Amino acid sequence: MWSVLLSCIGLLVALYALCLWIIPAVVQYSGCLALLWHDVIVEKSLDTVTRTTRPHRLLKAVQDRAIRGNPKSVISVIDHYCRNQEWAMNVGDEKGVLEQCVLLMQQRLWICGSGFILDSVVSELNPQTVLELGTYCGYSAVRIGRLLHSGARLLTLEFNPDYAAVAREVISWAGLENTVQLVEGASGDWIPRLREHFGIHTFDFIFLDHWKERYLADIKLLEECRLLRKGTVLLADNVVCPGAPDYLEYVRKSPLYDSRYFKSHLEYTKAEDGLEKSVYLG
Numbered sequence: 001m002w003s004v005l006l007s008c009i010g011l012l013v014a015l016y017a018l019c020l021w022i023i024p025a026v027v028q029y030s031g032c033l034a035l036l037w038h039d040v041i042v043e044k045s046l047d048t049v050t051r052t053t054r055p056h057r058l059l060k061a062v063q064d065r066a067i068r069g070n071p072k073s074v075i076s077v078i079d080h081y082c083r084n085q086e087w088a089m090n091v092g093d094e095k096g097v098l099e100q101c102v103l104l105m106q107q108r109l110w111i112c113g114s115g116f117i118l119d120s121v122v123s124e125l126n127p128q129t130v131l132e133l134g135t136y137c138g139y140s141a142v143r144i145g146r147l148l149h150s151g152a153r154l155l156t157l158e159f160n161p162d163y164a165a166v167a168r169e170v171i172s173w174a175g176l177e178n179t180v181q182l183v184e185g186a187s188g189d190w191i192p193r194l195r196e197h198f199g200i201h202t203f204d205f206i207f208l209d210h211w212k213e214r215y216l217a218d219i220k221l222l223e224e225c226r227l228l229r230k231g232t233v234l235l236a237d238n239v240v241c242p243g244a245p246d247y248l249e250y251v252r253k254s255p256l257y258d259s260r261y262f263k264s265h266l267e268y269t270k271a272e273d274g275l276e277k278s279v280y281l282g
Contacts, residue, residue: 031241069175071146092267127204134210138167230282
C-alpha cells in the first residue's frame with residue numbers, strides 16, 4: 001500500500017514539474033509549440049478549473065497590483081503576470097530600454113523587444129491620429145496611449161465583446177480613457193465608417209495586431225477608403241508567428257510602401273517573430 005501511495009505521489013510531483021517547468025522551458029524556442037501549449041492546453045485547462053477566462057484573470061492582476069492612473073504600472077504588472085504566471089499574446093516586452101532600441105534601429109541591427117519597437121516608432125512619429133486593429137486586453141492600447149501628446153487620438157477596434165469589456169477596464173485603470181477610444185465590432189465593417197463616424201480623414205500611425213488573415217484585406221480597405229496619407233506608418237505584429245505571408249508579400253513588393261522587417265521574439269518567449277514597419281508612399 002505504501003509503495004502504491006509513494007508511486008502516486010512521485011507521479012504527481014513529476015507531472016507538476018513537467019507542466020510547471022519542463023514543458024514551458026521546451027516550448028520557449030518554438031512558436032508553434034508555444035502557441036499550442038499556452039493558447040490551447042494551458043488556457044483551456046485554467047478556464048475549466050477557475051471558471052474564468054484569461055482576460056479576466058489578467059484584469060484581476062491589474063486591479064490587484066497596478067497603481068490606478070499609472071500606465072507604466074499597468075504595463076509592468078501585465079508583463080510580470082504574463083512572464084511568470086500565465087502567458088498571453090500581447091505585443092509584449094523584453095529586457096532593455098527604449099533608447100537602446102532606437103540606437104539599434106538606427107544602426108540597422110533589427111533585433112529588439114516588440115514592445116520597445118512599438119514604443120520607438122510611436123515616439124519617433126509623434127502621431128496625432130492612431131488606429132489599432134485588435135485591442136485584445138488593452139495592453140498595446142495603453143502602451144501606445146501613454147506616449148501620445150495632448151490632443152492626440154487613438155481608436156482601437158476589437159471584434160470580441162468579452163475582450164472589449166476587459167480592455168475598457170484596463171484602459172480606464174491606466175487613466176487613458178480620454179485618449180483611447182475603444183470601438184467594438186469587425187474591422188471590415190468599421191473601416192469604411194471611420195471618417196464619417198469619428199471625423200478622422202487620415203491616420204498617422206496604424207498598428208495591426210488582430211487576426212493575421214485580416215492584415216492584407218484591411219490594409220487594402222484602408223487604401224480604398226483613403227484613410228492613409230503619404231507618410232502614414234503601418235506596424236504589423238506577429239508577421240512570422242503565427243505569420244502573415246500574404247501581407248508581407250504585398251507591402252514588400254508594392255510600390256506604395258517602403259517596408260522594413262524588425263526581428264524580435266514571440267511574446268514572452270525566445271521563439272523567432274518580428275514586426276513589419278511599412279511607410280505609405282502615396
